[in-house]
Amino acid sequence: xxxxxxxxxxxxxxxxxxxxxxxxxxxxxxxxxxxAKLAYLxxxxxxxxxxSDMKTAVNxxxxxxxxxxxxxxxxxxxxxx
Amino acid sequence: MDNAATAWPKPLKVTDEVANxxxxxxxxxxRSGHDMALKAEECIFKCRCKLCEMFGIDDPAKVIFTQxxxxxxxxxxxxxxxxxxxxxxxxxxxxxxxxPLAATGAMxxxxxxxxxGYVNEQDVEKLIKSNTSLIICTLSSNVCGSVQxxxxxxxxxxxxxxxFLLDASQGAGVIDIxxxxxxxxxxxxxxxxxxxxxxxxxxxxxxxxxxxxxFMQGGTGSESKIISQPETLxxxxxxxxxxxxxxxxxxxxxxxxxxxxxxxxxxxxxxxTNMLAxxxxxIPNVRLIGYNSLKxxxxxxxxxxxxVDSLIAASKLNTCYDIAVRxxxxxxxxxxxxxxxxxxxxxxxxxxxxxxRDDIEKVCSAVNQIALQNAV
Numbered sequence: 001x002x003x004x005x006x007x008x009x010x011x012x013x014x015x016x017x018x019x020x021x022x023x024x025x026x027x028x029x030x031x032x033x034x035x036a037k038l039a040y041l042x043x044x045x046x047x048x049x050x051x052s053d054m055k056t057a058v059n060x061x062x063x064x065x066x067x068x069x070x071x072x073x074x075x076x077x078x079x080x081x
Numbered sequence: 082m083d084n085a086a087t088a089w090p091k092p093l094k095v096t097d098e099v100a101n102x103x104x105x106x107x108x109x110x111x112r113s114g115h116d117m118a119l120k121a122e123e124c125i126f127k128c129r130c131k132l133c134e135m136f137g138i139d140d141p142a143k144v145i146f147t148q149x150x151x152x153x154x155x156x157x158x159x160x161x162x163x164x165x166x167x168x169x170x171x172x173x174x175x176x177x178x179x180x181p182l183a184a185t186g187a188m189x190x191x192x193x194x195x196x197x198g199y200v201n202e203q204d205v206e207k208l209i210k211s212n213t214s215l216i217i218c219t220l221s222s223n224v225c226g227s228v229q230x231x232x233x234x235x236x237x238x239x240x241x242x243x244x245f246l247l248d249a250s251q252g253a254g255v256i257d258i259x260x261x262x263x264x265x266x267x268x269x270x271x272x273x274x275x276x277x278x279x280x281x282x283x284x285x286x287x288x289x290x291x292x293x294x295x296f297m298q299g300g301t302g303s304e305s306k307i308i309s310q311p312e313t314l315x316x317x318x319x320x321x322x323x324x325x326x327x328x329x330x331x332x333x334x335x336x337x338x339x340x341x342x343x344x345x346x347x348x349x350x351x352x353x354t355n356m357l358a359x360x361x362x363x364i365p366n367v368r369l370i371g372y373n374s375l376k377x378x379x380x381x382x383x384x385x386x387x388x389v390d391s392l393i394a395a396s397k398l399n400t401c402y403d404i405a406v407r408x409x410x411x412x413x414x415x416x417x418x419x420x421x422x423x424x425x426x427x428x429x430x431x432x433x434x435x436x437x438r439d440d441i442e443k444v445c446s447a448v449n450q451i452a453l454q455n456a457v
Contacts, residue, residue: 009313010303011111012142015126031122033114042306045114065140067313 003074004054006061007034007046013066014045020060027053037077038070048074082444083405084433085223085251085381087273087280092337095330099279102329109322111302121325128332129315135335136268136286137259145285145318146328150250151177153269153285156318157246158215160293162187166214171200171229172419173222176412178248182217194419197373198227202234206241213243220258221251224416224429225371226354226381228256232263239264244291250274252379254338255347260288277338277434278331281324287314297321346434350380353432353441357382360445366452370427371420383420383427386448389455391426394448398428402447406430 008014014031021027029049033039038046049057054071058081061068071081083089102124108115110122129141138144147153154177162168164186170178171192182189190208194200205216216238221228231247238245246267249258253268254275260268266289272282287293295310299320304311311317338346355374361367361384370383386394395408409426410417417423430444 010142010301010311010316011122012126012129012315013313015122016141019126019130031114031119040306041304043112044303045111 001051001073001075003048004051004057004080005032005034005038005046005048005072005074005077006057007038007044007069007072009044009067009069011045013068014047016064017047017057017060017066020064021047021049021053021057024060025053025056027056029053035077038072040069044069054080082430082432082436082440083407084274084436085429085431086407088275088277088433090435091279091330092277092334094333094337095277095279098333099326099330102326107325110325111316124329124332125323125325128328128335131332131335131339132284132286135254135258135338137261137263138286138288139261142314143287145287145315146323147269147283147285147318148281148324149273149283150248150269150271151283153283154178154246154248155181156285156296157267157269157293158182158217159185159296161215161244161291165212167210167212168215168217169205169208169213170217171219173198173200173219173224173227173229173416174217174413175219175223175248175250175416176414177250178217178219179415187214191415194227194416196371196419196421197376198222198225198371198416198420199373199376200229200234202230202237205234206237209237209241209243213241215244215246217246217248219251220247220249220253220256221379221381222371222413222416223251223381224411224413224427225383225420226251226378227371227373228252228377228379231265235264238266244289251381255343255350255379256377257343260286266291272327272331272334276331277334279327282327282331285318293318341434349434350432351378353436353438354378354380354382356438356441357430357432357444360441361448364445364449364452366456367448370422380432382430383422384430384448385422385425385427386452386455389451391428394428394451397451398447402443404444404447
């Protein structure tokens with residue numbers, strides 16, 4: 001598994017997460033629209049990042065209070081968390 | 082001389098950034114996933130962050146972009162109040178507070194300001210009832226520039242566990258505001274006055290977890306499958322396409338303030354206003370309204386020329402002297418009643434960051450001539 005997707009609630013949350021990952025941990029990520037399969041409420045954004053950075057991202061979600069709709073394998077869309 | 086209506090001119094970088102946005106990246110943010118849409122969203126996000134820093138809140142998602150301060154005020158007033166509610170306001174409020182408040186049907190009590198337009202925070206506490214759901218206070222009067230003891234009023238509101246809404250239409254960008262430290266729950270501000278951005282921009286900053294009823298429902302670019310308005314901020318209050326180019330310009334306006342220093346801008350504007358007040362008060366038949374140089378003020382000065390209708394005077398200033406002011410009642414009739422100008426209205430001068438001593442001299446000369454022409 002190379003990449004993971006963190007599905008967030010809005011584009012603002014996505015930018016918040018991306019900015020925090022970069023400024024606090026120098027982790028680079030990409031914002032993309034969440035694939036329809038993962039956006040079960042329809043239309044949202046996610047952060048794509050290296051699987052190796054997932055733990056840091058999970059921790060950041062917890063301490064920052066940014067809500068997520070789950071973390072998925074970017075290739076298979078299998079739910080990880 | 083009408084910066085209280087909207088700042089003009091805007092800093093050059095504001096115009097540049099609006100044009101830059103329109104030319105290169107003005108896509109619809111938060112809807113598509115292509116590069117231009119993400120760049121537009123990034124611009125919006127950065128502006129949210131700048132406003133967080135300016136007003137002392139932590140979460141950019143709690144910065145809501147609106148059309149103007151009126152829109153922002155409506156969101157809170159109609160989001161919190163109903164017929165059963167009670168609110169406390171001041172007699173210096175603008176119609177952008179009074180009208181939506183009236184529309185809710187809520188009862189309210191008004192703290193009377195003194196003849197210079199200042200309220201006493203202890204009078205606010207006396208009006209609090211068991212069902213008081215909101216305390217609203219203007220940061221500074223758009224008629225006479227009196228800065229209210231908003232931080233002390235916010236403290237009283239906090240003591241009684243009542244939400245506090247600050248109308249920062251006059252003063253945002255020059256007066257120091259820290260929503261966290263000062264316990265301000267809601268702040269409404271226009272983007273186009275002290276923040277030096279284009280018209281068509283405004284902001285509501287939220288520093289509270291109280292759920293507001295949603296004001297306008299529609300497409301948010303999120304949760305498209307559900308019919309109910311999302312709960313997530315800022316989407317809940319940002320239905321429809323944002324004024325992207327306007328927000329890009331607003332962002333540049335905030336940069337200008339940060340570069341030049343909020344206090345420096347305030348000092349300059351205070352100097353202009355004090356100079357204006359000093360020279361105008363020397364002109365016979367000219368009366369300064371609600372001017373108290375010893376108390377906190379923004380750059381707003383109202384005058385009456387005895388024997389001259391304020392609107393006719395303003396028209397002469399425009400036509401004969403190329404001086405732009407606003408005259409009349411300034412959408413704040415209760416403020417005029419407080420100041421004693423309910424029959425005449427006033428001529429309002431509001432210098433800005435780009436006004437100079439030369440401008441002040443020209444204004445005073447023009448007012449002098451108008452007063453002389455109409456002297457009995």
